[in-house]
Amino acid sequence: MDSNEARSIADAELERGLGSFAAADSIDELEAAKTAILGRKSRLSDVQRSIGSVSREERGELGKRVNEVFADLRSAYDARRTELELATGAEILDADAVDVTLPGRRPRPGSLHPLTLVEQRMVQIFTRMGYRVAEGPEVEDEWHNFEALNIPADHPARTLKDSLYVDVDALLLRTETSAVQIRTMQSQEPPVYIVAPGRVYRREAHDATHSSVFHQLEGLAVDEGITFADLKGTLHAFAKEMFGSDVRVRMKPDYFPFVEPGCDLAVSCFVCGGTGCSVCGNGWLELLGAGMVHPKVLENGGYDSERYTGFAFGIGIERVAMLLYGVNDLRLFTEGDVRFLQQFEGAV
Ligand code: PHE
Numbered sequence: 103m104d105s106n107e108a109r110s111i112a113d114a115e116l117e118r119g120l121g122s123f124a125a126a127d128s129i130d131e132l133e134a135a136k137t138a139i140l141g142r143k144s145r146l147s148d149v150q151r152s153i154g155s156v157s158r159e160e161r162g163e164l165g166k167r168v169n170e171v172f173a174d175l176r177s178a179y180d181a182r183r184t185e186l187e188l189a190t191g192a193e194i195l196d197a198d199a200v201d202v203t204l205p206g207r208r209p210r211p212g213s214l215h216p217l218t219l220v221e222q223r224m225v226q227i228f229t230r231m232g233y234r235v236a237e238g239p240e241v242e243d244e245w246h247n248f249e250a251l252n253i254p255a256d257h258p259a260r261t262l263k264d265s266l267y268v269d270v271d272a273l274l275l276r277t278e279t280s281a282v283q284i285r286t287m288q289s290q291e292p293p294v295y296i297v298a299p300g301r302v303y304r305r306e307a308h309d310a311t312h313s314s315v316f317h318q319l320e321g322l323a324v325d326e327g328i329t330f331a332d333l334k335g336t337l338h339a340f341a342k343e344m345f346g347s348d349v350r351v352r353m354k355p356d357y358f359p360f361v362e363p364g365c366d367l368a369v370s371c372f373v374c375g376g377t378g379c380s381v382c383g384n385g386w387l388e389l390l391g392a393g394m395v396h397p398k399v400l401e402n403g404g405y406d407s408e409r410y411t412g413f414a415f416g417i418g419i420e421r422v423a424m425l426l427y428g429v430n431d432l433r434l435f436t437e438g439d440v441r442f443l444q445q446f447e448g449a450v
Pocket residue numbers: 277278279280358361364390391392393414415416417
């Protein structure tokens with residue numbers, strides 16, 4: 103190659119190189135162009151290698167020109183490389199961008215079920231009075247559920263019509279938390295002060311006021327010298343804590359085989375104040391059954407009924423929740439309708 107030819111190739115390669123660097127749209131394309139224009143196998147490298155073989159007079163001139171071409175192409179390459187790097191960075195930033203003006207997603211806090219709320223409040227009132235929480239099995243034997251509670255074999259509650267038997271011979275779903283009275287007495291010496299919240303089961307219709315599964319809170323106090331006045335005072339204190347200090351309490355005789363005497367307890371209606379309204383009818387809301395523990399029941403629990411006396415009570419948790427929250431259909435508690443449950447968000 104003579105010097106003229108070398109010079110014109112160098113000029114052409116400069117043009118071609120500037121063009122292909124400018125046209126490269128990505129760093130990969132730019133690198134490929136660089137190899138083609140400036141690489142060891144490029145035409146420009148051939149030109150560079152030919153410098154040595156041209157005449158002495160022309161060599162300096164040609165060498166200078168070729169260096170200029172290399173320098174121009176390198177700086178064009180560097181400039182384009184910087185441009186493409188910045189653009190790629192901006193693209194990445196764009197893709198990763200967080201729109202800080204978007205409204206946030208509101209967290210949806212869960213809430214305790216209204217029955218849990220009521221149960222916890224009831225338990226808390228009694229634990230503050232010194233009661234302890236006790237438990238018993240939901241699948242119970244007939245002895246704990248009936249016999250020991252002084253419910254004789256011919257009692258209607260014991261028929262298949264009223265109770266849910268698991269195993270017809272001996273096991274059933276407990277029909278009342280009172281069975282926990284017996285289990286507690288069997289497992290500890292007096293004095294006993296316990297409450298036992300839990301599910302109970304009965305063979306019932308499923309409608310606004312009946313359910314085959316519901317909840318009770320059982321209470322049992324056994325000690326020396328416990329009287330009916332203690333029962334009255336305890337339930338009175340509970341009612342005032344639960345429904346407000348203005349509430350009045352009424353006790354009427356009632357019959358439960360495991361207490362003697364037995365009673366039921368009503369509180370003055372906290373909706374109308376006791377004058378009578380659509381919630382209470384006659385001004386009173388019946389809440390629970392109670393009484394002095396029958397001596398036979400104390401004996402069945404292994405206690406000396408000559409030395410110890412006690413009282414027991416059983417409160418319907420659904421009943422209290424319905425009154426407290428104005429719920430008029432039992433089914434709302436089990437249907438899981440979010441619109442119903444949401445109303446208890448943040449409630450205590
Ligand atoms: N167990 C009774 C019921 O289910 C309530 C009760 C408990 C009554 C304790 C007296 C004493 O109706």
